[in-house]
Amino acid sequence: MGQKIGIGMLGAGNVGGGVVNALPKLKDRYFDLTNNELELLKVLVRDINKKRLGLSNSQLTSEIDEVISDKRIQIVIEVLGNEQPACEYIKKCLEAGKYVVTANKEVMAKHGAELLEVAHKNNVAIFFEASVGGGIPIIGPLMRDFGANKLTSVTAIINGTTNFILTKMSEGDISFEKALSEAQSLGYAEPDPSSDVEGIDAAYKLAILCSLAFGFDVDPYSIDRQGIRSVAEQDFRYAHDLGYTIKLLSTARLMDESISVSVKPTLINLNKPLAKVDGVLNAIQIEGDLIDQVMFVGPGAGSQPTASAVLADVLELVRNHLDRGSYSVSRGSLKSMSVQSNSNVQSRYYLRLIVQDQVGVLAEIAQSLGNQGVSIASMIQSGEFSVGDTVELVLTTHLAHESAILSAIEHVKKINAVQEVGNIFPIDGVEEV
Ligand SMILES: NC(=O)c1ccc[n+]([C@@H]2O[C@H](COP(=O)([O-])OP(=O)(O)OC[C@H]3O[C@@H](n4cnc5c(N)ncnc54)[C@H](OP(=O)(O)O)[C@@H]3O)[C@@H](O)[C@H]2O)c1
Structure with missing residues (x-):
C-alpha cells in the first residue's frame, strides 16, 4: 500500500x-x-x-x-x-x-x-x-546541471509582454501605444502594464538568475533598468537598416570581483539566435567555461x-x-558583494538625435563624443520622421564606457543645432559594425 x-x-x-x-x-x-x-x-x-x-x-x-x-x-x-x-x-x-x-x-x-x-x-x-521563464526549465539546470562550470554571463529575454510588444513594433511598423493595446486586448498585458514595460518584472527574474548563476545576492532595485515606453517606430526602422532588431535584454556579466547587471532595450544583430525569439516566447542564454554557450527557449508564461x-x-x-527527510538549497554562502556600476561596463551604443539640418553639426557632435573617447562607427541621416528644417541623425559607436557616453551626451545637448536627444540603447555583442 x-x-x-x-x-x-x-x-x-x-x-x-x-x-x-x-x-x-x-x-x-x-x-x-x-x-x-x-x-x-x-x-x-x-x-x-x-x-x-x-x-x-x-x-x-x-x-x-x-x-x-x-x-x-x-x-x-x-x-x-x-x-x-x-x-x-x-x-x-x-x-x-x-x-x-x-x-x-x-x-x-x-x-x-x-x-x-x-x-x-x-x-x-x-x-x-x-x-x-514560465515553462522553461532554468532554475533546475542552474542549480544542478551547470554545477561544474564557472558561469560568466546570463543574457535573457524574460518578459513575454514586452517581447510581444517589441515584436509587433518590429513587424508592423507601429507605435508602442498601439502594440501595447493589442497586447492588452489579447490578455498578454495587464490593464496597468508598468511592471512589465518598465522592466521591473524582468529585474526580479534577473536577480533570481544572478543569485543562482554567480552566488551573488542581488537587490532587484540595484539593477540598472530602462523600460520600453520610449522605443519608437523609427528606432526599429534604423535598427533594421543597420542589421539589428530591438529586444528588452536582461544581462548579467561576471566581472573580476563583481557583476554588472542591466535590463535595457538593446540592439541585437538580426543573425543572432536571440533576435529570432519573438512574441511571448522567452529565452535564456548561459555562458560558462565548460559549456561555452547554451540557450533555452520556450513559453515564458501561460x-x-x-x-x-x-x-x-x-x-x-x-x-x-x-x-x-531534510533537504534544502542553502544560500548561506551567497556573497553580498554589490553590483558594479554600469558606468564601468563597455558596450557599443546606438544614439538617435534630432538636429538642425545645417553645415557643421555632425562635426560638433563628433567632437563632443571624441572628447570623451567615444568614436563613431556608422551614421544614418533621415528627414523622414522630422519636421521643418530638422533631420534625424542616428549614430552607432565603437566600444565605449557608459559613463563616457553619458557625459558626451551632456555636451551634445548643449550644441545649439541639437534639438533633442532621442534614444540611447546599447548594442549587444563586442564585434565592430
Ligand atoms: N500567469 C502566468 O502566466 C504566470 C507565469 C509565471 C509565473 N506566474 C506567477 O504565478 C503567480 C500567480 O499568477 P496568476 O496569473 O495565476 O494570478 P491570478 O490569476 O491573479 O490568481 C491569483 C489567485 O490567488 C488568489 N488570491 C490572491 N490574493 C489572495 C489573498 N490575499 N488571499 C487568498 N487568495 C488570494 C486569487 O483568489 P480569487 O480567485 O478568489 O480572486 C486567485 O485565485 C504570480 O506570482 C505570478 O507572477 C504567473
Whole structure:
C-alpha cells in the first residue's frame, strides 16, 4: 500500500487553474509508477463562492490557517502573486514544516535568501522553477546541471509582454501605444502594464538568475533598468537598416570581483539566435567555461506551461526529498558583494538625435563624443520622421564606457543645432559594425 501525499495550494487563478487541470493525469501516472497518491486537499482563494473548474467547495478555503494547520498537507504550492501576503504565508508554511513550491518572482527576488534560510532551519525546502521563464526549465539546470562550470554571463529575454510588444513594433511598423493595446486586448498585458514595460518584472527574474548563476545576492532595485515606453517606430526602422532588431535584454556579466547587471532595450544583430525569439516566447542564454554557450527557449508564461514548471517541482520533491527527510538549497554562502556600476561596463551604443539640418553639426557632435573617447562607427541621416528644417541623425559607436557616453551626451545637448536627444540603447555583442 502506497502513501498519500497531501498538497495545499494558495491561489486558483491562471496558474492555479492550470495546476488543477493538469493534476488528475499526473496523479494517475505517478500512482502507476510509485503506488503513491497525490491529493489536493485545500485551496486558498479570496472568494470561496466563485465556481472553479475541477475544485469542489470542500477543497476551497479563505483561511490560510486551514492550510497551515492541516497535518496531512506536506507540500504547499504558492500561486497567489504579489509580495504580500504571499511571502508571509510561505514563511508560515515553511515554519510549520511544509515544503513549498512557488511561482512568485517578486517574493523570491526580494526575500529568496531569507526564505531559503527559513526552509533550511525547518528541515524543508522551497522550490521556485516557475518563478523565471514560465515553462522553461532554468532554475533546475542552474542549480544542478551547470554545477561544474564557472558561469560568466546570463543574457535573457524574460518578459513575454514586452517581447510581444517589441515584436509587433518590429513587424508592423507601429507605435508602442498601439502594440501595447493589442497586447492588452489579447490578455498578454495587464490593464496597468508598468511592471512589465518598465522592466521591473524582468529585474526580479534577473536577480533570481544572478543569485543562482554567480552566488551573488542581488537587490532587484540595484539593477540598472530602462523600460520600453520610449522605443519608437523609427528606432526599429534604423535598427533594421543597420542589421539589428530591438529586444528588452536582461544581462548579467561576471566581472573580476563583481557583476554588472542591466535590463535595457538593446540592439541585437538580426543573425543572432536571440533576435529570432519573438512574441511571448522567452529565452535564456548561459555562458560558462565548460559549456561555452547554451540557450533555452520556450513559453515564458501561460497557465499550462507555468503549471508544468510548478508540477515538476512537486514531483522532484516527492520523488527525491520527502522520503529522505531534510533537504534544502542553502544560500548561506551567497556573497553580498554589490553590483558594479554600469558606468564601468563597455558596450557599443546606438544614439538617435534630432538636429538642425545645417553645415557643421555632425562635426560638433563628433567632437563632443571624441572628447570623451567615444568614436563613431556608422551614421544614418533621415528627414523622414522630422519636421521643418530638422533631420534625424542616428549614430552607432565603437566600444565605449557608459559613463563616457553619458557625459558626451551632456555636451551634445548643449550644441545649439541639437534639438533633442532621442534614444540611447546599447548594442549587444563586442564585434565592430
Ligand atoms: N500567469 C502566468 O502566466 C504566470 C507565469 C509565471 C509565473 N506566474 C506567477 O504565478 C503567480 C500567480 O499568477 P496568476 O496569473 O495565476 O494570478 P491570478 O490569476 O491573479 O490568481 C491569483 C489567485 O490567488 C488568489 N488570491 C490572491 N490574493 C489572495 C489573498 N490575499 N488571499 C487568498 N487568495 C488570494 C486569487 O483568489 P480569487 O480567485 O478568489 O480572486 C486567485 O485565485 C504570480 O506570482 C505570478 O507572477 C504567473
